[in-house]
Amino acid sequence: MPAPAEVPLDFGGAVLEVVSAIPRGRVMTYGDVAAQLGSRGARAVGRVMAIEGSGLPWWRVVRADGRPPAGHEREALAHYRAEGTALLVPARPDGTGSDPDPLSYRLNLRAARWSPS
DNA sequence: CAGTTGACAGTCC
DNA sequence: GGGACTGCCAACT
Numbered sequence: 152m153p154a155p156a157e158v159p160l161d162f163g164g165a166v167l168e169v170v171s172a173i174p175r176g177r178v179m180t181y182g183d184v185a186a187q188l189g190s191r192g193a194r195a196v197g198r199v200m201a202i203e204g205s206g207l208p209w210w211r212v213v214r215a216d217g218r219p220p221a222g223h224e225r226e227a228l229a230h231y232r233a234e235g236t237a238l239l240v241p242a243r244p245d246g247t248g249s250d251p252d253p254l255s256y257r258l259n260l261r262a263a264r265w266s267p268s
Numbered sequence: 269c270a271g272t273t274g275a276c277a278g279t280c281c
Numbered sequence: 282g283g284g285a286c287t288g289c290c291a292a293c294t
Contacts, residue, residue: 162291181276185290192290193276199291201275209275220275227275 162188166199169267173211176234177265178258180215187267217257224254237262 160168165188173179181193188196197220200209210227213219217239219227231238237259 182278185276190290191277191288194274194289195276195291197275198273199275202292204275212275214275215277223275 162190162192162195163199163203166196167203167207170200170207170209170212172267173208173265175208176236176263178211178213178236178260178263179265180213180260182215183264183266184212213258213260215260217260219258224256228254228256231258 166184169179169184169187181196182191185191185193185196196212200207200212200220208230210219210223210230213227218224219231228238230236239257239259
């Protein structure tokens with residue numbers, strides 16, 4: 152068979168498939184996931200995660216800025232530290248000791264960004 | 269059927 | 282380097 156029906160699922164089904172294929176310690180941007188689906192609806196991907204994201208490593212899907220989904224930065228951070236994902240901490244010149252935004256961290260996409268073979 | 273929303277991305281200032 | 286605007290796609294009202 153010339154074409155292994157790998158896309159009998161809907162858009163959401165395909166998203167779940169790609170996100171579920173992301174290895175531990177790696178991350179993908181919404182745009183990359185959408186690109187794998189042959190679509191550019193990065194926003195559509197995000198919405199699928201918000202709905203069907205339950206039961207999936209949604210924290211492995213981050214924005215192009217290297218920031219986790221809005222409203223879940225704290226939850227995602229716990230997963231990143233637990234999986235050893237490459238994180239970039241905002242450099243503190245003085246080291247005041249207090250972070251105005253502890254959730255202002257970013258992921259090192261240059262090292263953690265992964266793409267399916 | 270049309271408008272609005274939304275776990276975004278890319279470009280311009 | 283950071284902020285604002287526009288563009289895209291899919292689902293909801």
